[in-house]
Amino acid sequence: MTAVEQPRPASSVFSAPPSGLARGARAPSRRARTVQAVLPPLAVLGTVLGIWYAVSYLALAPRRRFLLPPPHEVATDGFGNWSAFHEILTGLGETAKVALVGLGVAAALGTVVAVLMSQARWVERSFYPWAVVLQTIPILAIVPLIGFWLGYGFRSRTVVCVLIALFPIITNTLFGLRSVDAAHHDLFTLRHAGRWARLVHLEIPSALPAIFTGLRISAGLSVIGAVVGDFFFREGKPGIGSLIDGYTRGLESAPLFAAIIMTSLFGLAVFWAFDLLARLTIGGWHDSGRRS
Amino acid sequence: MADDSGPPDNGRPAAHRDPMATAPAGVALAFTGVGKTFPDGTEALREVSFEVRDGEIVAIVGPSGSGKSTLLRMASALTMPSSGTVAVNATAPGYVFQDPTLLPWRTVAGNVGLLAQLDGVPRAERRRLVAEAISLAGLTGFERHRPTALSGGMRMRVSLARALTVRPSLFLFDEPFGALDEITRQRLGQEVVRLHGQERFAGLFVTHSVVESVWLASRVLVLSARPGRVLAEIDVPFDYPRQPELQFDAAFGRTARTVSEALRESFA
Numbered sequence: 020m021t022a023v024e025q026p027r028p029a030s031s032v033f034s035a036p037p038s039g040l041a042r043g044a045r046a047p048s049r050r051a052r053t054v055q056a057v058l059p060p061l062a063v064l065g066t067v068l069g070i071w072y073a074v075s076y077l078a079l080a081p082r083r084r085f086l087l088p089p090p091h092e093v094a095t096d097g098f099g100n101w102s103a104f105h106e107i108l109t110g111l112g113e114t115a116k117v118a119l120v121g122l123g124v125a126a127a128l129g130t131v132v133a134v135l136m137s138q139a140r141w142v143e144r145s146f147y148p149w150a151v152v153l154q155t156i157p158i159l160a161i162v163p164l165i166g167f168w169l170g171y172g173f174r175s176r177t178v179v180c181v182l183i184a185l186f187p188i189i190t191n192t193l194f195g196l197r198s199v200d201a202a203h204h205d206l207f208t209l210r211h212a213g214r215w216a217r218l219v220h221l222e223i224p225s226a227l228p229a230i231f232t233g234l235r236i237s238a239g240l241s242v243i244g245a246v247v248g249d250f251f252f253r254e255g256k257p258g259i260g261s262l263i264d265g266y267t268r269g270l271e272s273a274p275l276f277a278a279i280i281m282t283s284l285f286g287l288a289v290f291w292a293f294d295l296l297a298r299l300t301i302g303g304w305h306d307s308g309r310r311s
Numbered sequence: 312m313a314d315d316s317g318p319p320d321n322g323r324p325a326a327h328r329d330p331m332a333t334a335p336a337g338v339a340l341a342f343t344g345v346g347k348t349f350p351d352g353t354e355a356l357r358e359v360s361f362e363v364r365d366g367e368i369v370a371i372v373g374p375s376g377s378g379k380s381t382l383l384r385m386a387s388a389l390t391m392p393s394s395g396t397v398a399v400n401a402t403a404p405g406y407v408f409q410d411p412t413l414l415p416w417r418t419v420a421g422n423v424g425l426l427a428q429l430d431g432v433p434r435a436e437r438r439r440l441v442a443e444a445i446s447l448a449g450l451t452g453f454e455r456h457r458p459t460a461l462s463g464g465m466r467m468r469v470s471l472a473r474a475l476t477v478r479p480s481l482f483l484f485d486e487p488f489g490a491l492d493e494i495t496r497q498r499l500g501q502e503v504v505r506l507h508g509q510e511r512f513a514g515l516f517v518t519h520s521v522v523e524s525v526w527l528a529s530r531v532l533v534l535s536a537r538p539g540r541v542l543a544e545i546d547v548p549f550d551y552p553r554q555p556e557l558q559f560d561a562a563f564g565r566t567a568r569t570v571s572e573a574l575r576e577s578f579a
Binding site for chain 2: 305
């Protein structure tokens with residue numbers, strides 16, 4: 020076999036810069052890069068904590084300090100107080116259950132709906148306008164109705180969560196299924212590929228990056244949906260939303276802040292989980308699956 | 312699905328399409344009085360007639376927009392002619408697109424095996440076909456690479472290998488090497504001629520390069536500007552296998568000059 024162009028090994032792409040070049044041109048070591056990635060956000064965190072302290076101690080009179088207790092008080096009275104923190108963790112667990120079930124239902128339902136829409140124009144024409152309407156209904160306006168119909172427990176919370184998280188999954192999946200390269204379709208047409216082969220071997224794999232984009236957006240929305248559900252539907256064990264509401268009413272600002280921070284961390288964890296899943300699934304061939 | 316780019320009528324494969332006429336014995340592909348007008352009124356081709364005989368490579372040159380790709384799309388039933396008949400002696404011709412059109416989530420081996428998989432070839436048989444095509448196309452050792460890890464020339468080899476797995480008796484090339492550098496282009500051209508020597512397929516090769524057309528083909532068709540018509544049909548009097556040095560031969564120069572002059576006329 021003659022003439023095989025070998026892909027160039029990455030190491031030979033750059034030649035060493037001549038000595039005496041500006042220090043910015045030198046390739047940073049792995050450790051330096053980690054420092055570069057971690058240091059700036061830490062600096063921002065430090066600044067925010069500083070401003071927080073300043074507001075607590077300098078801007079607020081002592082009797083109004085409950086509006087923004089200093090960070091260490093949040094740490095000791097919110098995270099350090101086991102009974103309060105235990106309550107927060109239990110509440111977060113309840114909310115997480117709703118968020119994950121809601122996201123799972125939204126993902127399954129949204130993907131199936133998008134696949135059906137992509138396979139038959141009449142399905143899209145019939146249902147897409149309603150999906151848009153669903154998205155434009157101010158969800159808070161129909162939340163009481165949902166409670167009225169389905170009760171005030173887990174079921175209603177999950178339904179709210181699904182309603183909020185569904186739309187991005189439908190639109191992103193549909194967009195992905197429709198954005199398949201025309202030449203790839205020709206390739207399948209030449210082999211007289213059927214609808215199923217086209218869907219399984221071409222459309223769904225092509226759509227995966229878009230599907231993951233939708234999942235990441237919806238993962239964040241599902242946490243919001245679950246917290247909103249907590250506020251309205253308080254049957255059964257309290258979720259983090261109803262705890263937050265209770266702390267606010269009781270002016271218990273340290274656990275309030277702890278609960279808010281824990282909810283944010285949960286949202287972040289869900290986002291990261293999907294980021295990781297995307298990287299494991301499509302990172303080998305698609306740019307969006309690499310580090311974001 | 313695929314209908315928002317390319318010619319407006321290239322929808323899904325359609326079972327309701329008329330079966331294409333069969334070409335007479337010894338002829339792989341025959342166009343007779345073929346015209347094509349797109350729904351938007353663009354007349355791409357008018358009264359095109361030519362034949363590609365079994366085992367023969369015919370090259371097509373012509374200005375951009377002269378309907379060269381449309382011609383290939385009609386030869387493979389991706390597009391139907393508006394008038395005239397296209398007769399083909401192959402159930403599914405091999406098609407090498409302008410871009411490699413590889414599936415980025417599949418490895419080299421996975422991409423090469425795609426067509427056989429779509430044809431429902433059993434796994435063991437498929438594996439054998441893939442191994443054979445990979446070795447024919449010079450891709451040994453790259454089976455598990457993803458397309459993103461390959462150079463443009465290597466990707467084109469994968470595309471070639473993929474088309475080889477279905478053992479087509481007719482190969483359609485749509486300017487496959489246009490985006491590659493000169494040397495890679497020459498090498499892949501040599502590969503096509505070598506594969507042609509082994510597999511004896513008939514080929515219709517669309518290109519912008521006069522040298523490439525003369526070096527590869529035993530006949531060169533020159534198309535006019537839109538609407539495309541066959542302006543000239545030039546025989547290339549060299550035997551296969553051809554050496555790269557052939558292009559510096561005086562006789563080669565004369566043929567290339569004839570093609571060039573016809574091509575220049577087509578721009579008028």
